[in-house]
Amino acid sequence: MTLRTEFVALAHRPENTIAELCRRFGISRTTAYKWLARAQANEPLSNRSKRPHVSPQKTSPAMEERVVCLRDTFPDWGGRKLSKVLRRDDHVDVAPSTVTHILRRHGRLGSPMRAPSKPYMRFEHDAPNELWQMDFKGPVHVGRVRCDPLTVLDDHSRFNLVLGTNTDMCGNTVRQWLTEAFRRYGLPRRMNMDNGSPWGVGNGDSRHLSSFTIWLVQLGIHVSFSRPFHPQTNGKDERFHRTLDVEVLRRRTFYSMEQLRQAFDHWREIYNHVRPHEALGMETPADRYTVSPRPFPEQLPTIQYSPDDLLIRVHQRGRIRLLGHPLTVSVALYGHTIAARPRPTEDGVYDLFFNHHRLQTIDMRSVR
Structure with missing residues (x-):
């Protein structure tokens, strides 16, 4: 602004030429005459806004009010979520960035969140009720x-x-x-x-x-x-x-x-x-989400074991005997029947099961 004011002041002196001043100030003649025209009209010499006079695609005040109302209803939702709600419920397609700009203009946004240093790696099961x-x-x-x-x-x-x-x-x-x-x-x-x-x-x-x-x-x-x-x-x-x-x-x-x-x-x-x-x-x-095809049984089903399993009754303090050797399993299994299932490829090695759940593996070759 100081340079522009000086240029206009010097250009009004009769001993200075426009061409020489343009060369010394490093501007074009078009710019020089633009500044002189603004000074003659008593207009400021600062850069004018490049904002268009007409914006056909500008968001309407009613839509801005709707966005602000949604934000007040769900104060923790950002532009992406609110844009999705507008598209789903109001059938209005407003870009998430537009929603964010509206929220910022109306003072509904705090400081921007810092992006994570590493991208998220998400893992999920293929169907509902798998886990x-x-x-x-x-x-x-x-x-x-x-x-x-x-x-x-x-x-x-x-x-x-x-x-x-x-x-x-x-x-x-x-x-x-x-x-x-x-x-x-x-x-x-x-x-x-x-x-x-x-x-x-x-x-x-x-x-x-x-x-x-x-x-x-x-x-x-x-x-x-x-x-x-x-x-x-x-x-x-x-x-x-x-x-x-x-x-x-x-x-x-x-x-x-x-x-x-x-x-x-x-x-x-x-x-x-x-x-x-x-x-x-x-x-x-x-x-x-969809409900599971496995209904809840009001009575616990009877546990079925394989004919080759060795069935063992669990006594107090979780004590059992496997082939004459005393062992300990969960105290909570007291009164239940568990199965010792021999491994076909490892002689003397047994897996202890309660229903489908494997409790532990016992190597009878190392049991004293």
Whole structure:
């Protein structure tokens, strides 16, 4: 601006020529006469906006109001999710970048999130109910009552099957929540848990199985355990906890368990049926989930073993005898019958099974 003002002042002096001034200021004659014309019209010499006078494709005020209203309804959803909701519910195609610009103009966006240093590597099972992930969300304090919400998530669809407002982490409490889910959605093929209570410790030692895990095995469900100190094994359920924390728990203070339950039920409906999921191609979990073809049996089925199996009764403290040798399995198996299955290719080696679940391998050649 200083140079432009000086140029105009010098150009009005009779001893200076326009051509010489243009050469010294390093500008073209077109630019020089443009500045002189603006100065004669008492217009500012700064650059004019290149914004077009007419924008036929500009978003209408009504649409901007709709975007802002959606953002206020779902304050944690960004441009991609809101664009998907507009396309799905309002049949209006608004680009995610346009939605983001609208939110920024109206002060609905905070500081931009930093992109991850490494791209995400996602793994999922091919069909619903192939794997359910189960865990407890960290403690939620409702007044003086501690709540440890139980969460169960389908691996393929991210569909939330259980969001329980339980005040303890006992096996019987979890069993009640799962029984309701099994009756509604059927039985999964496998369930994965961590190594805490009440699941047991999945370190390959059958002595640490729990009565709750044994109940799942009796239902014909395969059980698996995350590696110790590796929560990413249940990564989808851990990510669900983060979303629950951001969209529900951080925004409100709950004064009763009934208030918390109503909030969970309301948000669970949004999460499963309304909220687009980026890992699902902006579909909702309900778009990809279907119930299991395996119904829940009201009575536990009878366990059938192979005719070649050696059937062994488990006594107190998990004691058994295999070919006269005392061994120990899970205390929770007391009163149950397990099978010792010889390996056809390894003489003297037996696999101990409870139903389909392999408890451990015993090499009788090394047993004293």
